[in-house]
Amino acid sequence: MSKNIKSKVIVITGASSGLGEETARLLAGLGANLVLGARRIDKLEKLAIDLKLDSRAVLKMDVTQRVQVQALVDRAIEIYGRIDVIINNAGLMPSSMLDKLKVDEWDSMIDVNIKGVLYGIAAALPYMQKQKSGQIINVSSVAGHKVGPGGAVYAGTKWAVRAISEGLRQEVKPWNIRTTIVSPGAIATELTNTITDEDIAKGMAKTYESALSASSFANVVAFAISQPQEIDINEIVFRPTVQSY
Numbered sequence: 001m002s003k004n005i006k007s008k009v010i011v012i013t014g015a016s017s018g019l020g021e022e023t024a025r026l027l028a029g030l031g032a033n034l035v036l037g038a039r040r041i042d043k044l045e046k047l048a049i050d051l052k053l054d055s056r057a058v059l060k061m062d063v064t065q066r067v068q069v070q071a072l073v074d075r076a077i078e079i080y081g082r083i084d085v086i087i088n089n090a091g092l093m094p095s096s097m098l099d100k101l102k103v104d105e106w107d108s109m110i111d112v113n114i115k116g117v118l119y120g121i122a123a124a125l126p127y128m129q130k131q132k133s134g135q136i137i138n139v140s141s142v143a144g145h146k147v148g149p150g151g152a153v154y155a156g157t158k159w160a161v162r163a164i165s166e167g168l169r170q171e172v173k174p175w176n177i178r179t180t181i182v183s184p185g186a187i188a189t190e191l192t193n194t195i196t197d198e199d200i201a202k203g204m205a206k207t208y209e210s211a212l213s214a215s216s217f218a219n220v221v222a223f224a225i226s227q228p229q230e231i232d233i234n235e236i237v238f239r240p241t242v243q244s245y
């Protein structure tokens with residue numbers, strides 16, 4: 001698997017915990033050159049030490065700020081002169097029933113889960129077009145395929161990620177750029193900590209009893225990156241075997 005991963009320059013947003021962190025660990029072990037972003041720089045700095053990364057390879061950034069996403073991608077160019085993969089992974093899931101009117105949380109999900117992904121595309125695409133190569137991996141969810149009570153806004157954002165990614169896929173053919181959507185089911189991370197609706201939190205805790213470990217996601221991402229250039233893995237959906245929705 002490391003054959004097509006070794007020495008690739010890979011940018012990951014939301015690498016301070018959960019899926020992003022685990023993916024960074026796996027890809028570093030496979031010889032990738034990483035540039036990692038998130039708001040909690042202390043966690044990124046610890047990870048950089050663990051993974052023996054260049055100290056410039058971690059950046060405090062907020063994906064809701066376009067200039068900060070651009071700075072993350074520009075950092076990859078400054079250090080390595082190119083960008084082979086961006087994983088637009090940062091996300092939030094403060095799910096709630098709509099009638100709770102948690103409008104600020106709706107806004108945050110739209111800003112992080114949709115606009116954050118768009119800013120990642122905006123930052124990386126011009127470099128990838130110039131290189132005539134690259135891979136843009138956007139993290140959606142099973143919730144990008146199915147919606148249930150309490151999940152309307154989160155699912156809406158993850159549906160949007162799939163729509164944007166499919167449009168992107170069709171547009172970037174002339175530049176040899178690959179696009180991948182990864183849509184996981186329940187995986188044990190910090191994601192559910194953002195839920196403030198107590199009823200939803202209880203239900204979610206039940207669902208997450210059978211959550212997978214983050215390595216499941218990291219392996220899927222590594223699989224998509226490791227394919228030969230002519231193979232474009234466009235979407236992977238996976239869940240715990242016992243997850244019914």
Ligand SMILES: NC(=O)c1ccc[n+]([C@@H]2O[C@H](COP(=O)([O-])OP(=O)(O)OC[C@H]3O[C@@H](n4cnc5c(N)ncnc54)[C@H](OP(=O)(O)O)[C@@H]3O)[C@@H](O)[C@H]2O)c1
Nearest residue numbers: 014016017018019039040062063090091141187189190191
């Ligand atoms: N876990 C699951 O069951 C599951 C299932 C389907 C899809 N997903 C998706 O997987 C992705 C990763 O989530 P996770 O499960 O790994 O949860 P997590 O452990 O909570 O990680 C979320 C990451 O996103 C970062 N982040 C959040 N807001 C940010 C912002 N404004 N700017 C920059 N970084 C930000 C966090 O870092 P900071 O707080 O340090 O900024 C953290 O590194 C999300 O898009 C999520 O929707 C997860």
